[in-house]
Amino acid sequence: MRVKRLAPKPAQIETPAQVDLSLLDPLIKKYKGKKGSMIPLLQGTQEVFGYLPRAAFDKISKEAGLNLNDMYGVATFYAQFRLQPVGKHIVKVCHGTACHVQNATKITEALEDTLGVKDGETTEDRLFTLESVACLGCCSLAPVMMIGDETYGNLNGKGASRIVKEIRRSEQN
Amino acid sequence: MEKLKVTVDIGSSGIAAGAGKVNTKLKEIIEQDNLPVDLKQTSGIGMCYKEPLVEIKDADGTYLYGDMTPELIEDVLHSHLKLNVPLEKYVVHTANFDTDHNAFMNDQVRIALRHCGIIDPEIIEEYEQYEGYEAIKQILNNKVSPTDVIQTILDSGLRGRGGGGFPTGLKWKFAHNSKSDEKYVICNADEGDPGAFMDRSLLEGDPHAVLEGMIIGAYAMEATGGVIYCRAEYPLAIKRLNIAIEQAHKKGYLGKDIFGVKGFDFDIYVKEGAGAFVCGEETALIASIEGERGMPRKRPPFPAVRGLWDKPSNINNVETLANIPWIIKNGAEKYAAYGTEKSKGTKVFALAGKINRGGLVEVPMGISLEDVIYKLGGGIPDGKKLKAVQLGGPSGGCIPSHLMDTKVDYDSVTATGAIMGSGGLVVMDETTCMVDVARFFLDFTRKESCGKCTFCRVGTKRMLEILTRITEGDGKPEDIDNLLELGEEIKKNSLCGLGQTAPNPVLTTIRYFRDEYEAHINDKKCPAHHCKALLDYEIDAEKCTGCTVCAKACPTDAITGERKEVHVLDQEKCIRCGECYSKCNFDAILVS
Numbered sequence: 181m182r183v184k185r186l187a188p189k190p191a192q193i194e195t196p197a198q199v200d201l202s203l204l205d206p207l208i209k210k211y212k213g214k215k216g217s218m219i220p221l222l223q224g225t226q227e228v229f230g231y232l233p234r235a236a237f238d239k240i241s242k243e244a245g246l247n248l249n250d251m252y253g254v255a256t257f258y259a260q261f262r263l264q265p266v267g268k269h270i271v272k273v274c275h276g277t278a279c280h281v282q283n284a285t286k287i288t289e290a291l292e293d294t295l296g297v298k299d300g301e302t303t304e305d306r307l308f309t310l311e312s313v314a315c316l317g318c319c320s321l322a323p324v325m326m327i328g329d330e331t332y333g334n335l336n337g338k339g340a341s342r343i344v345k346e347i348r349r350s351e352q353n
Numbered sequence: 354m355e356k357l358k359v360t361v362d363i364g365s366s367g368i369a370a371g372a373g374k375v376n377t378k379l380k381e382i383i384e385q386d387n388l389p390v391d392l393k394q395t396s397g398i399g400m401c402y403k404e405p406l407v408e409i410k411d412a413d414g415t416y417l418y419g420d421m422t423p424e425l426i427e428d429v430l431h432s433h434l435k436l437n438v439p440l441e442k443y444v445v446h447t448a449n450f451d452t453d454h455n456a457f458m459n460d461q462v463r464i465a466l467r468h469c470g471i472i473d474p475e476i477i478e479e480y481e482q483y484e485g486y487e488a489i490k491q492i493l494n495n496k497v498s499p500t501d502v503i504q505t506i507l508d509s510g511l512r513g514r515g516g517g518g519f520p521t522g523l524k525w526k527f528a529h530n531s532k533s534d535e536k537y538v539i540c541n542a543d544e545g546d547p548g549a550f551m552d553r554s555l556l557e558g559d560p561h562a563v564l565e566g567m568i569i570g571a572y573a574m575e576a577t578g579g580v581i582y583c584r585a586e587y588p589l590a591i592k593r594l595n596i597a598i599e600q601a602h603k604k605g606y607l608g609k610d611i612f613g614v615k616g617f618d619f620d621i622y623v624k625e626g627a628g629a630f631v632c633g634e635e636t637a638l639i640a641s642i643e644g645e646r647g648m649p650r651k652r653p654p655f656p657a658v659r660g661l662w663d664k665p666s667n668i669n670n671v672e673t674l675a676n677i678p679w680i681i682k683n684g685a686e687k688y689a690a691y692g693t694e695k696s697k698g699t700k701v702f703a704l705a706g707k708i709n710r711g712g713l714v715e716v717p718m719g720i721s722l723e724d725v726i727y728k729l730g731g732g733i734p735d736g737k738k739l740k741a742v743q744l745g746g747p748s749g750g751c752i753p754s755h756l757m758d759t760k761v762d763y764d765s766v767t768a769t770g771a772i773m774g775s776g777g778l779v780v781m782d783e784t785t786c787m788v789d790v791a792r793f794f795l796d797f798t799r800k801e802s803c804g805k806c807t808f809c810r811v812g813t814k815r816m817l818e819i820l821t822r823i824t825e826g827d828g829k830p831e832d833i834d835n836l837l838e839l840g841e842e843i844k845k846n847s848l849c850g851l852g853q854t855a856p857n858p859v860l861t862t863i864r865y866f867r868d869e870y871e872a873h874i875n876d877k878k879c880p881a882h883h884c885k886a887l888l889d890y891e892i893d894a895e896k897c898t899g900c901t902v903c904a905k906a907c908p909t910d911a912i913t914g915e916r917k918e919v920h921v922l923d924q925e926k927c928i929r930c931g932e933c934y935s936k937c938n939f940d941a942i943l944v945s
Contacts, residue, residue, distance in 0.1 A: 215662070218644035219627055223585070250645070257646040257803075259628030260585055276547030277743060277779045278705035280793050314630070314797065316586065317550035318369045319703060319779075320401035320711030329588070331369035 199233045204240065212244045218254055221246070222261055231262040259314075267302045267309040269347060271295075271327050273340075276315030278322040287323050288312060290337030294344055307351055308344060357390045357433055358410035362470060364397030364557045365589050366550075366712075370404035371422065378423035379407075379430070388434060396558035396593075398470025399713035400457060403445045406470075409433055419445035419454070457710050460729050462691060464699050465514075465675040466715045469558030474593050477600040480561040486606060488681035489568050493612050502573040503529060506677070508685035510697030515541055515633070515670030516748065516774045517850075518696075518763045521677075524667060527657035528574040531665035536576040538567050539661065539668040541638060542583040542590070545630035546746030547797065549777030551701040552671035554713050556583065556590035559675060560597035564621060566674030568606065569681060571619040574667055579621035582638055585628065594623050630747070630801035634849045635660075635668050637803065648803045649849035670775070672701055692718035696762035704730045706779035707737065716761070723757040726780060737782040740881075741865070745774025747794045747801075748854030750861030751787060770861040772854065786883035787866040788873055792820040794858035798851060809852030812843040816859060826886045828874035833863060882944050885929050889945050894919045896941035903933035903942065 207224040211217035221244060225236050232255055241248045255261040273279075273288050288299055291310055295303050302309040318324045321333025325340060332343055361367075361376045376394070383390045400406060403419030407426060410416075416439045418429055425443065432440040439447070445454040463469075472479040480486070492502060507522030528536065540563060544552040556563060567579045583591055598621055601607040609618045624642050632638045632647040639661050641647035660666025676698065680688045689697045696718040702725060705711045709731035716725060722742055726732065733739050741751040750771035752759060759765050766773045781790065799813040816839050819832050840856030847853050863870060872878045879887040892903075892912070899917040904910075911927040914920030922933075934942040 216624075216642055216644040219641070220625075220644075223625060223627065253646055254644070257629060261627065277746065277777065277793070278548050278711075280547075281706050281779065281781055281785050281790070313586070314545065315547035315549070317544070317553045318366050318401075319548055319550055319705030319777075321366060321369055321404075322705060322711075324369065331365070333369050 199229060199235050201235060201239050203228045204236060208240060208243050217244070218246055218251060219258075222251070222255055226261060229265075231265050233265075234263075265302070265306075267306050268351075269307060269327050269344075270309045270311060271325060271344060272311050272313045272316065274314075274316040274318070274322070274324040274326070275312045276317075276319060276322070278319035279315075279324055282322040284323040286337045287325060287335055287340045290341050291325075291344060294341040307348060355412055357388075357430075358393065358408075359390050359430070360393045360395050360408040360410075362397055362404065362406040362408070363394045364554060365587070366397055366401040366554075367404045367406065368589075370401075372405035374423050375405045375407060375421050375426050378426055382427060382430065388430070390430070390434075394473055394475075395470050396474050397554050397713070398458075399461075399466060399554065399715075400445060400454070400710070401712035402710050403454065406445070408470075409439070411437070411439075414447060414449045416444045416449070417446040418443045454710070454731075457712070457714070457729055457731070460724075461715050462699050462717050463715045464679050464688070464691075465555065465562075465672050465701055466558070466713065467679065468562060469554060469713075472559065474558055474560055475596050477561060477597065477604060480559070484682055485561055485678075486565055488678035489565055489572065489606075490612060492569065492572060492681060493614055493617075499529060499573045499575060502569065502681070505681060505685045506573075509680045509688040510685075510692070510695075511673065511676055511680065511688065512696065512763065513670055514672035514676070514700065514775065516745065516772065518773060521669065521673055524657065524669070525570065525573055527655070528576075528665050528667040531658050533665050535578070535662070535664040536574060537661045537664060537666040538570045538574065538576040538579045539638070539642070539666055540567055540579070540581040540671060540674055541633065541635075541668050542581055542587075542671050543626045543632050543638060544584060544587075544671075544775065545633050545801075546748075546775055546777045548703065548705055548743070548746055548779045549775050550703050551713060551776045553584075553587050553590050555671050555675050555701075556587065557593055560590075560594045561601070562675045562678055563594075563671055564597055564601055564607070566669070566677035567621060568611070568619060569677050570667065570669065570674070572617070574665075576667070577618065579619060580642055580661070581621060581623045582626055582632070582642060583623055585625040591623055591625060598623070629803070630797070631803045631849070631851050634851060637849065638668065639666065646803070648805050649851075651848060672776070693760065693762045695764055700761065700773070700776060702761075702776045702778045704778050704780070706743070707733055707739075707782040707785070708780040709734050718762045719760050721757065722752065722759050722761060725761065725778070726757070730780070733780065733782050737784065739780065740783050740785055741781045741787065743771075743779040743781060743790065743858075744777070745772035745854075745857070746777045747797050748772055748850065748857055749774045749777075750857045751781070751790065751865065752861075753865040770857065770864055772857065784881055784883065786824070786879055786881035787862045787869050788820065788824055788879075789881075789883055791859045791862045792817065792824055795820055795855070798855040802851060802855070806847045806849075806852055808843045808846040809848075809855060812839050813852075813855055815839060816843075816856065820859070823870065823873045824879075824884045824886070826873070826877050826884075828870075830874060832874060833867070833870055837863060885931060888929050888931070889924070890922060890927060890929065890931070890934060891943040891945065892920050892922050893941045893943050896939050898939055898941070900938070902936050902938065906932040906936040908932065 405421045511521045512518045637647040637649040656666045701715045795817045804810045897919045904912040911923045
């Protein structure tokens, strides 16, 4: 049977005006020609932009001499890398074993409710991205979530909602 | 007057519990009133359930305070300074009197964790004060040969603490015997097991011990370079490792001609992992360091022959390496005196889940699970009954309550169908559904499978589908047999440890909790009252006050009734979301 392939929708590609690619120059200079540099380059790029913009792939590929296919392969293999822009605050809800048995699902559900997005999505105002992560390693405080560098432990659904609501309020002021 | 020594526990779990605020408050009051206090920091002692912890040392002894807040710490400090007595109510551990929590610390044998919660991990001199870097100096001063160092490790009986349990000395010997101009010592700090945090606490609390372990390894295996592959999710561990590496450089413990020995060149750098559980596997980890997708490859050749950059490499886990300096300093015999015949020494466990005292404990091998959970862990909260203990994370299994006399050593644990693993020990009580737990782990391994082997890639997906079906009430009688068959095939036909162990959580739960599976499939009931789709809700007419809260909460209007009159639930309309149950203030919603 012949399978007719659907032509993929052209991805929205940022113009370089939206993404200041020159920010990558020091990074490329640091890692160019070094072996094993692909992951640090991608990590560095994500640190600059919060995600991996398409244009950055092209620039790094050209200037650091990396294969674009390999870069895409690595970027999609590891959980850390994001190909879409994220919200200002990334809400990481721990779904490790300890958190799971202490009902982490309820936390995610409550946050989905409060933020109006599904797990993995970003709110329309670009303030929050809701994520599930494997384990934050604070198991004795389960269930746990992390926003920025701040960790919140012994949560329940209401408590978690209150925390994001407070952040939203302080952002609006 | 002698100065009071105050040490704040600033590790990840301490910070999460609010140690930063306590520390700031301490600084404030000490400065404000110019108090005679020496304020220091350390990292998690392991009593995570009582964080934030503050230790106060006065003329009479040492007192560890738990559950500190900025307000409480002020009272505690003043009690010591003005009244010269500890505020007993908040003391969680001291040698001077009994506390409810003394057993947590007293029943431990701390070798790997020897410095955690004692030294400031960001100051190399503090590590040196406690015999730090003496093991390697002892080797170099006495000109102990690399083969003798390896022999000591072999004699100690130390086995890989990351989960594999392979004798460390043997591994070192293989790498030693591979001749090459370049060789690597790699520390696996990619602690991906959900429910395990031993490695993080060790790296945060005693980074120099890991560095010293690696330096000793480099000497024994004649390695030229070192890499610590650490999860990017552990920012504090990475920060402290980098501080430690810089300090070791300044002291001449890393770099060229280290410890003043001509030709002994060795350096270490930290490589941040990008989040892939499969990278705990040696060959996948190496691929990841090389900047590629972390996919395992066939062995042999083993990394000891061809590893990082195709050079001989040796990979050890964090806890394994932290034990090395102690073994060299104290001798193999002293280490081997702990433990059982085939499992020597101690093991660190991360206690979590439904347990009163969650945290890190280090116990001699051979101690029973019962002792770990009840004596150290303080049992199960809220008077609930223990159902099972999950050991070994997604690669491990669930050990049921009637096997709590199982000894914690590699062979006894393996006999139950679980594995020792890296030391994550998650306690489950009667409210935990075992089918759901199995589904949870399969969901994890299915996501983390790299996709190389068909059985792991597709098999875990099929198993997950079956398990999800069962928890949703659509299980079929043949499902259990299908799970067993799939599980065996995946174990047999996968290349690396991830696939070979992925079915374990399912196989052990079927082995010990088959009745729960059958209840889900045949009776459409979840005995633990966890699986939403299998619950029935009813309104208790005696308790219902007619407050209308449940009716308002119900998204499908299945609950009706007048104010101040008993409400009625229409089973036809009920979607079993549990909203009414969680909203009712009078326990009037019954679950069955």
